[in-house]
Amino acid sequence: VDLLSEHTRQQTKLNSASQKLLVLKWIQTNVISRIPEDQFDTFALILGVLLITTFIKGIFIFTQDVMVGGVVELVTMAIRKECFRKVLDLDYQSISSEGTASLMSRFTFDMQQLSQGLTLMGGKIVREPLKALACIIFAFLVNWRLTLLSFVFAPLIAIVFYKIGKTLKHASQKMMESMSRIYKTLEESFESSKVIIAFNGARKHRNRFHHENKEFFKKALRILRIDSLTSPTTEMLGLMAIFIALIPGSYLVLRQKTEIWGIQLSSTPMDIATLSMMYALLAGISDPARKMSSVYSKLKKTAAALERIFQIIDRETLVKETDEPQRFPAEVQTVKFNKIDFTYAQRKESTRNNEPILDGVNLEINAGEVVLVVGENGSGKSTLVNLLPRFYDPDKGNIFINEVDIRDIRLKDLRNHIGVVSQETMLFDDSILENIRYGRPNASRLEIESVAKKSHVLQFAEQLPDGLHYNVGEKGHELSGGQRQRIALARAILRNPDILILDEATSAIDSQSEILIHKALREFAPGRTVFIITHSVGQSLLEFANRIVVMDSGKVVATGPHHVLVDSCPQYQSLLSAQVRQRSA
Template sequence: MIDQAEGPEPGALEVRDLRGRRGQRVDELHALELPDAQSVAREQVPDLVLRVVHDQRDGIEKTRQGLLRQAELEDHDALRYRWVNQHVLQPLFPRDPFLTLMLVVGALLAGTIVKSLFFVAQQILVARLAQRVVFNLRKEFYRRTLRMDLATFTSEGTSELMSRFTFDMESLSSGLNDFFGKLIREPLKMITCLVGAACVCWQLLLLSLVVAPLSALLIRWLAKTLKRANRKAMEEMSQIYNILEETFQGVKVVKAFTMERSERWRFHQVSKKYLKKAMRIARYDSLTRPVTEVMGMTTVCVALLAGAYLVLKQKNNLFGIPMGRQPPSFEALLLFYGLLAGVSDPARKLSEVFSRIQRASAASDRIYQLLDREPRIVDAKHATPLARHHCDLVFDQVTFHYQPTQRVLDNIELRIAFGETIAVVGPNGCGKSTLANLIPRFFDPISGAVLLDGVDLRDVRLRELRSQIGLVTQETLLFDDTVLANIRYGSPWATRDDVLRAAQRAHAHRFIEEKLEHGYQTIVGQRGNVLSGGQRQRIALARAILRDPPVLILDEATSQVDLESEQVIQQVLEQFIRNRTTVIVTHRMGTLALADRIVVMEAGRILDVGSHDELLRRCSLYGRLHDIQFKEIA
């Protein structure tokens, strides 16, 4: 009631007054009298004057029609403003200016809070996505690494693999965070602003982007250079890992020979090389932002000069090139500049993560270089089922080499019957261990074949083959786990009682229960460093006994134990090798007593095969090895 008493609203009065003035102008235009050509003709006006009058009449008519259309549009605008004012602005905003200000401030604060919540959610989702990708990639990398053959392991090296697992994976994770975060969000902002600028004046936008090809070439050159520099830096980091691995594993030798200073110098040299590579990356990275800013400023300057010329000169073309049907208005030009400036902030943010993206790309190349490498030792497409070994193991004209110019095994012919024990002896480098490594198919022969019960090992599944083989090597590897878990390793189905029986047969149960604080639950440490060499070897034998393999390979199994431990191990083996095909690679004469036959090798060839007494009589090399062994014992 109070509002009605106060009279019409100010906005309504302004609209009514505006419409009144527009209506008066329209009435004046309708009342405007134009000269009639026929009346002029009756007054005998010359033809030239008649044509001028016709032209003036047409121009005035067009002007009147334009003013009528403009008046109608202004009336529509006034009606729209009145409707928005009554139905939108007045219900939303209070009449008190201070209350309106409070409402605006509250809306700004609420918008900031909502934006922050969305930002936190985006960061968490991006981090989760990136970490999930790296998590799956790390698992796949580990799976493919375990599938690699021993030759690839030897060529790559442990330090190289560790570098890719850690440094390269971390670089890739950082790059994925940037990719799913800024590298998607910021280009969307740029595209939105560019589309808006194109809607204002696409001709002026194309003119402004005349430097885009040059920018693309510079960015592409920087990307390739940074990626190459990052790849070289990662290779140097692998060398640092290699130095650390060698030093930590051989720390006893380093300290015993007082080589700490030499190792520090070696590490300093490798670190210095990495520093040079890192500084090269920093130099190229420092160019990214200036190049982006210069190209962006060039774009803005071109747009500023061209737009200002069109507005100030009221032109609609540049150098004869049309820039629209009519000159752009000052307001449209300001909007265009604002949208063009909106491209600069995303471009700046992208330049900040450019180096990390290239480092992630280089890391990805190094990781997938290994992932895409197919192992040389794989299952046959149509594998032959392999029954439990019961017949023989045959080396049929086997030739093998690590380097094409040097053969390690040369035309090996050997047949081992089921249940027979063969000892392989010879000087260092004659191919003894390589011969044994062909049985579990760690390597494949270059020519010839290894047959188990008449089946080529390349025609059977690796899992079926290796499940029938027990292996005890010179360097016994125990994992950083309990004694129980180490004995059960390879036989996860075994019960605790099975483990205890295997330990008893390996003469390991007594020292496990009496000398280890927690018995079978004792953690043996990395590589079993809590235990002595003899204890580690007996646990390894217990592991092989628990597996109950029909084929047993002993590769210098007693070379690093004392005489007492060797005697215990020989007692264990004497019982365990019965009814098993056993290959013993050794230079210990005491172990040869277990063998049915002895194979003497030299320079990759089988020199002789026979019993101990036969070889002493007819093989001079075996006699020399025998004499050397007994001189060492004496």
């Protein structure tokens, strides 16, 4: 039996040697014979082949980078577009609770992290696994037993990757949240530059920014450490996987055996060439795994960015439209608030306490009425009227227009029939003309000029260099507060709304602008339902207001004309007394 076994081994070696000779002969005939005998020609040939192969490689790399980069940018653009669309579809309360800085961070820093991660993964995520798969297949063909033995460390590698990935994703989320706080610090500092200069607050803001910047540095450094640990850990585990196959393989070659401790590890005795091939193939598996470890870390950072972005995309608006919404009534007859309760704390994002802002409010307004809603700060007057265009919905109760619940009216249609002028006037970095046109984009130039005249915008616009084409600057900073409010009123009037809301619209402007705005309102108000929210009751308002609604602590405590309330309503009397004291001071 031993003699037969020895004969088989010798025959195998002879066959292997014969095959190698045939390969060498083919190479000599078809390759070596074509090499020029002249040394310079040979050198030139080698350089030419090197140049051509490098050029071809460059073309493939360029094509790959352009294709991968193009796909990544398309994906990022689509996600950014969808995210922006979703933000604009959210209700006002959700947007304001999220905060400008947090949203900006997602659109910039998080998107950048996503784009970089996808780009880095693009080339390797397909190429490296294919290389590893090819090496695994060939390793199984050479010796499937030793190949399986090398996979003993696979569960350990998987556990290590899972732990590192989980830690890395969590750390990446913390880093992105830290960047959001940096954005918030920057936003507040830049928006409050006048206050900072006036109160010498630069030092405080520098310290705050330094703190947030340092926190970001710490979190970024932690990610760097975790990321840097991934590759050497993978390389060490890969080397151990190779050793666990090579040590018994070396034993089989040196001892010319096929089994160890009675375990069959090879069908035939292995030689040095086979063992070397086995090592090369296992190394070929380990190298892509090492490269993929760096991709894996980028994948986790990308996943963290994607999760933060999709928190916005997947977010449901609190103000929803019914499946079959109705059109806005052809003519407004009544506006009715029925048992309205509202608490900011009902919203998950709110940081306010559980104290109700509105508590069982009942109020009915007839068409064409001009109603003053008055009360102390925090009485709920602004919140009440902001429910009309559904900036947010009440927790309990209903709002009706002609007995139709506003929740049943198409949102776009509802808001098209309501004009809003708020205390904090928002103008866009565009011309006066375009800021007015925002109220109705399809309005003609003549219509815009007409409302500009009615709202006394032309009065100051004609004195500006470009007239109505004058650029108002960022948030309208090129104009005074009164001028901005007149443009805001013109924008609302151009909409030709059935319901007009003025929320403290004249509280922060000069008396001359206030007089002009009230004059414009008198001309525009007839035939429309007008809500004027104010904490200051002036004679000019009393002259054309039909009714006054007094609010206190989230409740409507009294309604009626001025001469009745001044005798019968303590809250109204207190409000007027405070107003007199303020003017006297």
